Structures are given as structure tokens and as C-alpha cells.
Amino acid sequence: MNRISDFISEEFLGHAAFMLLSSSSIDRYIRTAKSLSFASQLKQYLDLSIFTDDDLLKEADSLWRQILQKDKRDIPEIKLAILLPLAAEFASDKASNILLDIALQDRSPASWVSALARHLFNNRRTNIEFREEVKTLSIISFSSEMAQTANYDI
Amino acid sequence: MSWVNPHPNRSLHIEDYTGKPIENNIDADPSEEAIARSERSISPNRFIEKLVPPTGRYNCHGLVFANRRTNLGGPNSPIDLDDLLQRDRYRRIDARFRPQLGDIVIYRHESTGGIEHSGIVSFIDKIGKEAIVRVWSKWGALGEYEHQVNSCIESDYCNIEYWRLFA
Secondary structure, three states: OOOHHHHOOHHHHHHHHHHHHOOOOHHHHHHHHHHHHHHOOHHHHHHOOOOOHHHHHHHHHHHHHHHHOOOOEOHHHHHHHHHHHHHOOOOOHHHHHHHHHHHHOOOOOOHHHHHHHHHHHHOOHHHHHHHHHHHHHHHHHHHHHHHHHHHHHO | OOOOOOOOOOOOOHHHHHOOOHHHHOOOOEOHHHHHHHHHOOOHHHOEEEEEOOOOOOOHHHHHHHOOOOOOOOOOOOOOHHHHHHHOOEEEOOOOOOOOOOOEEEEEEOOOOOEEEEEEEEEEEEEOOEEEEEEEEEOOOOOEEEEEOOOOHHHHOEEEEEEEEOO
8 A cells, every 4th residue: 555645746745845945934844734635636636535534643653653763854754744734634532642742842843843743733723722722711701700800999 | 064053143032932942843844755756856957056955943933033943834833933033133134135045035935924934144145137136045844045036936925025135
């Protein structure tokens, strides 16, 4: 069976390596990774069930382990940066766990892809909804405190 | 090509921002394979010349503001570059005036307003009424290049500003 990253052409991988390694800011790195992920057409392969969500997560995990053994920024980082934005769209705990694993390891040469994982994890729908809930609860709690204070004043 | 500092005596405020020795912000070098693949994808139409080989020690902002000592603005070194420009007393050059050698070129994202790239004006020529500006900059973890001001990746989606230190 082909690995998922084998579906990324050599030419595309070279372009991706240039675009990601030439990034000087994390904002550009994240934007570039998302854009490369979209342009890689891996999403279409997923939609066509040529490989599954689980295959993609396994490959992401395998690439992450390769990165941890390296002392330089290398091709596995490029491949993982392309896969992660797709993984972040999966509604599964496994996807959350992989993103979190990567996000927590903040040392070179993994720091760029870690920052990408942190961004993707923070912006997962469940986390955004949770933050919104906390915000709403805070507002409700603040409002009721204010109401109580007002009552005391009276 | 020997290692030349294109513009010495740059920013002295780096440690004020990070609160730690600047050496802590050195990134890992890219691997030979990653460099080879990246360089093969650089378009020959971009009129660039490679000056210094890739290193993770510093990025474009590290070249411009910190004499190649550190990375600025990467995952381990968040920094407000606009604040740095103000604190180091750079002044933006009005578009009516021509850039000079040694001016700093800032590539600012046209929608987010964030600073995406920086370099130093290294060559100016004039063809007719057109000023030809070449810039010395480092491309992330890749090498240092001299290129026309509008022929790096960032020029495709950034506004270009010139900043200068006045005595």
C-alpha cells in the first residue's frame, strides 16, 4: 500500500519545502501550510476514500516520530505540515491527541510544526465552541454579580 | 563569496524584548535534502543571486536587526517588529523620496498588516525614470539572496516600505 505522502508529487514537495522553509514568521508558516494542504489534493483523495482518516493520522504520527529523531529541519516536517491542516478537520479524539502531542513539543527542529499544531488545535471547532461557552458563562456570571451589587446598593 | 555584514551596528534592543540571551533563539539548520529540493523550486525568473548558504541561526529579521545573531519572529521568538522599528528610531521614507543604500525594506502583508519579510537595500540603479532597487535578504531558514525588490515571494502579496535610520 502507498503511504499517503507518496500521493504528494516530488515537484509539489520541493515547492512546499521552499515555501515553508523560507517562512520567517509563524503566521506565514501557518497560512502556507493550510494553503499547501488544500493545493495538495489530499482532501479529494480522502473524499474518494483512496485512504481513510485513520491512515492519515497514522502517517502523521509516523512523520512526527521521524522528526523527533532528527537534529535538522527535514522533509518529514514538510510532509507533516501538509497533512496536519487536514487532520485538524477530523472530528475524532485521535486527531485531537496527535495535534496535542505535536503542539506540546516545543523544541527545535520541531518548533515550527509544533506552532502549526498549536494553532490548529486551538482553532478546532470543539475548542472554539468551548471558549465561546466559557465566555458566555463569564458574561452571565458577571451580569448576575452586577445585578446583585445593584440590589445591595438599593 | 565572503561573509559580509551588509549593514553593521543594527538594533541593540533584542534582549529587552525576549528577556533571554539571544543565542537561545537559534533554530535548527535545514537538512541538505530539504535545501536541495527547495532551491530546485526557485523560479529562474526571479533574478536572484545566492550570497550566503542556508542556516537556522538567523532569519531575515535577524539579518536586518540583529547582525545575524538570532531569529526574530519565529515560533520561539515572538516580537513586535513595528515596536522594534519605533524603539530603534527608524523612520519610514515617504514614497516621494528614493530609497538609499542601507535603507531597510519592509514587506507588509496587504491584508493583515503584519511584517512578513525584511531586507536591506544593497544596490540602486536607474533605467530611464525607473529606479531599480536590489535587496539583500535572508529567506527564512534558507540562504541569503540578493534580489530585485519586487522579486521575492513576499512581494506577490505585500506592500513594500522603506525605513531609514537618521543621525
